[in-house]
Amino acid sequence: MKDQHLLDYLHTFIDQNDCSDDQFNECALTLFSYQYKNNIPFQKYCLQKGKTPRTVKTWQQIPAVPINAFKELTLSCADPATAERIFMTSGTTQKVQGKHYHPSLSVYDLSMIRNFKERFIGAHEKIQMGILFPTEDEMPNSSLAHYLALAVRKFGKEDSQYFINGHGLELYPLMDKMEHVEKTAEPYALLGASYSFVHLLDELENMGKVYKLPSGSKILDTGGFKNKAREIELNAFYDRLSQYLGVHRKNCINMYGMTELSTQFYDDGNDVVPSHKSGPHWIRTRVINPLTGEDVRKGDQGVLVHCDLANFNSVSTILTEDIGIETEKGFLLLGRAKGAEAKGCSLTVEELFQARKGN
Amino acid sequence: MKEIAGYLPPGFGDNLDYQTLSFQRNEESIQITIPLLSENQISNLAAQIKNNSQRVLKLFTVNQIINIIDQTIAVFLDRSSPFRQKAEKLLPVITGYDKEIIRLGLTSYLKSFRKPQLYRFLTEDFNNPMLLDEFQPRPKGGFSKAVGLDLLVHIWAGNVPALPLWSLISGLIVKSGNIGKVSSNEPLFAGLFVKALVEVEPRLADCIAVIWWKGGDHARERSLWSQADGVIGYGSNQSLSSLREHIPITTRFLPFGHKISFGVVSKISLDSRKAIQTAHNAALDIVRYDQQGCYSPHFYFVQKGGRITPREYARMIGHELACFEKRYPRQSLSLAEMTANTAWRNREELSIFLETSKEIMSDPSGKWAVVYEENTQEIIPSCLNRVIKVVAIDDFEQIVDFVVPFRSLLQTVGLAASPQELFDISNILTKSGVTRITALGSMTSPESGWHHDGRFNLLDLVNMVDIEQRAEEYAERFAPYVD
Known part of the structure; x- marks a missing residue:
């Protein structure tokens, strides 16, 4: 490919x-x-913002592209038709799905593997995994499916297994597995979408089943819960995880990732929520006032902007709709910014869309 | 700073719970404490006020009531009165609006409730205002009397300060007992007004209450609905429809949902001399309360073919907004509001790639924005807080196509047009559902006696009681002096 030396450069940079x-x-x-x-x-977009490579002197000045742009525009340096893989956003609320084109997954994979090894795998060489998410074959456009497949391929022991199929959670095979693991005393890792864990916990609660996974076992959840009072929900969630699966809250890791990025953030366990999230050296985060685009005072709430150097083909710098606070260790993720509740008696855009749907 | 808001009849002060609402703007903070009544207390309060409406309020003549309101309004128009000073001091912190905006807004708004304006209010709905006091002869024969509902409950919305006065004063004029629920966004002014009112006329002390509970608290609401004769609700269509579900069918419900308003600028007003003033007025309607009113503009339709093009006119509005920002800065926004605002703008900015004639002018720090569009098929309303769309049109008929999706939501139109066009445009817009047409620059200050969303202010709050002519004739037969 024509940009081989950019790829080489990034590989070297990430490998540092x-x-x-x-x-x-x-x-x-x-x-x-x-x-x-x-x-x-x-x-x-840059020209509209009055930014060019001549005027941009620091990474903070690179125009941050709103995540919605992945829905409206084709953001790709390489010809999108030649993409090795296209990751799409779930697009549950709106019909249009955001598309992230990857002409090659080599940088994505390198970014994931290095970071995952350091933040989740740690001292283990490999660990036996249970995945609470569909396979990559079932969801070829899901970045999370690819991420988990990569985790299994690189770090999963041979008897690692998926426990989600077309019909949902395969509860009994998973319970058999956990019973077996309890006896062997071999560390086990459960990874998947946060809501799959909630589903699992509900089932275990109904049946009154409690497991105590062997010491060294870990949990990785990702995705969070929409439209819930987050902090209360999180506390209850991690309490239940440790209660029903016997994994201490400090070994329950939450991964924060986005289809629009090629690098993930992790915390160091969820003893206390919200936990501090941080990423590797090739991604940096700013907390900004969304209207002015300037950094908020340290300790104030703002909207997160990520500059991800593994995002080589689309855009490096992304304006999210996530609210957070900068800390010494990284940032606290406080959740998705909801549209402001209408205060006045003028109609808001959201209401309007609802009204028009009714027509 | 601490302040007790709301109002309860004297003697209602035992065993009350209070809720504290905190407001913080820059360095200033206020704790507003407001009574939070239990279901039982609400029920007792409703019974008491309903009773007093009959026993006390209904004995006043409508003239007396208008005099009392007039004197109370005079208190609030007097900048040296402690009531006015408190409002001027606290409302900017509570609402986030600039001090000057509040000061000017209060005065212009309160002026519409002075005695002459209240009479206009009254005669707008009743040809003969004495209908509210005595049975009055009717042209068709017989007599009628207008009897205000005994207990009127107001569910007020937040962010234009003092807005509760419309419905509260309407309720007083028809001699209804009133219980108002303030919004947690602006819990102060209604209670303050009632305190002043009761100082002017202590006999009204037991006829009104201003309280607060968290919207959707069905247990508390139920104890009120069962006694209310009428409920006036302001808010989003969603919150109003949930209200409606719980209000008994026998209780009159008057919902005022969120609305969309816009302006129309004819090419006649766009020569080099007049355009400056037209742009100034357009900006004024945007700046007043940062478009939070139902009468605030979302977009301006500007006719092509004048000396000044619609695009130039859009830029002139931008300039005016920049000037206003210096003198009357926009309210400070919460992070959620900022995010909503940014998301809206991003969507507009991204759409420029598809609609190349579009232009976005904005302040670098996001204090205002003007989006100019032509050849567009459909328009998205503004995200408010000093963000406006200017849409170029060839002729006024085009407006109908643009606003047809919002038909049930339209309210005010601010117009800059010639006398001939005024009626032409009004006829066109009437078909599309608009209910108020005013001058550009006056959108946010409706005249006294306007028909809010096309409705009556007072007529909806009364029951007419008819004595039919036949009853009168029949009674004659039984007169002791019958021949």
Whole structure:
């Protein structure tokens, strides 16, 4: 492929142990120039914001592209028709799905593997895994399905297994497995979508089943819960996880990732929620005032902007709709910003869409 | 700073729970404490006020009541009165609006409730206001009397300060007992007004209450609905429809849902001399209460063919908004509001790639924005807080196509047009569901006696009691002096 040396450069950058501020900046600006030149909708967006490679001097100045743009525009440097894989957003609320084009998954995979090894696998070489999510074959456009498949392929012992099929959770095979694991005293890892765990916990509660997975066992959940009072819900969630599966809350790791990114964030367990999330050296996060685009004061709430240097083909810098607070260790993720509740008596856009649906 | 809001009849002060609502703007903070009644207490309160409406309020003449309201309004128009000073001091912190916006807004709004305006209010609905006091002869024969509902419950919405006065004063004029529920966004003004009112006329002390509970608290609401004769609700269509589900069929329910308003600018008003003023007025309607009113504009339709093009006009509005921002800064926004605002703008910015004639002008720090569109098929309403759409049109008939999806939601139109066009455009817009047409620059201050959402202010709050002519004739037969 024509951009082989950019890929080589990124591989080397990610393979480093760490990077200085200057190194990060240099890599981010190189990537920005490349994306500005090759991703035409992004170039237009930058011009509209009055930003070009000549005026952008730091990674913080790179225009952050709202995640909605992945729905409206084709954000790809390479010809999208040649993409090795397209990850799509779940698109539950709106019909249009955001598309993230990957001409090659090599950078994505490298980013995932290095980071996952460090933040989840740790001292283990491999661990036996149970996956509470459909397989990559079933969901070829899901970045999470790919992520989990990669986890199993790289770090899962041979008897690792999926426990979700077309009909949902395969409860009994999973229970058999956990009973077996309890006896062997071999560490076990359960990974999957947060709501699958809720489903599992509900079933176990109904049956009055409690497991105590062997020491060294871990849980990884991701995705969170929409439309719930988050903090209360999280506390209850992790309490129940440790109660029914016998995994201490500090070994329950939450992964925060997005289809629009190629790198994930993790916490160091959920003893206390909300937990501090952080990422590896090739991704940096700002907490901004969404209207001005400027950083909020440290400790204030703001909207998260991620600059992910593994996002080489789309855009490196993304404006999310997630609210967070910057901390010494990374950031606290406080959840999705909801549209403001209408205060006045003028109609809000959301209401309007509802009204029109009724017509 | 601490403040007790709401109002309860004297003697209702035992064993009350209070709820504290906190407001923080920059360095200033206020704790507003407001009584939170139990279901039983609400039930007792309702019974008491209903009783007093009959026993006390209904004995006043409508003239007396208008005089009392007029004197109370005079208290609030007097900038040296403690009531006015408290409102001017606290409302900016509570609502986040600029001090000057509040000061000017209060005065212009309160002026519409002085005695002459209240008479206009009254005669708008009753040709003969004495109908509210005595049985009055009817042209068709017989007599009628207008009897206000005994207990009127108001569910007020938040963010235009002092807005509760419309329905509260309407309720007083028809001699209804009133219980108002304030919004947690602005819990202060209604109670403050009632305190002043009761100072002016202590006999009204047991006829009104201003309280708060969390919307959707069905247990508390149920104890009120069972006694209310009428409920006036302001809010989103969603919250109103959930209200309606719980209000008994025998209780009159008057919902005022959220609305969409817009402006129309004719090419006649767009020459180099007049356009500046037209743009200034358009911006004024945007700036007042940051488009939070039902009468605030979402978009302006601007006719092509004038000396100033619609695109130039849009830029002029942008300039005016920039000027206003210096003198009357926009309210501070919560993170949720900012995010909603940003998401809306992002959507607009991204759509430029498909609609190349579109133009977005905005303040770098996001204090205001003007989106200019032409050749567009459908329009999305504004996200408010000083964000406006300017849509170029060839002729006024086009407006109908644009606004037809919002037919049931339309309210005010601000117009800059010639006298001939005024009626032409009004006829066109009437067909599309608009209920109020006013001058550009006056959208946010409706005249006294306007028909809110096309309805009557007072007529909806009374029952007419008829004495038919036949009853009168029949009675004659039994007069002791019958021949």
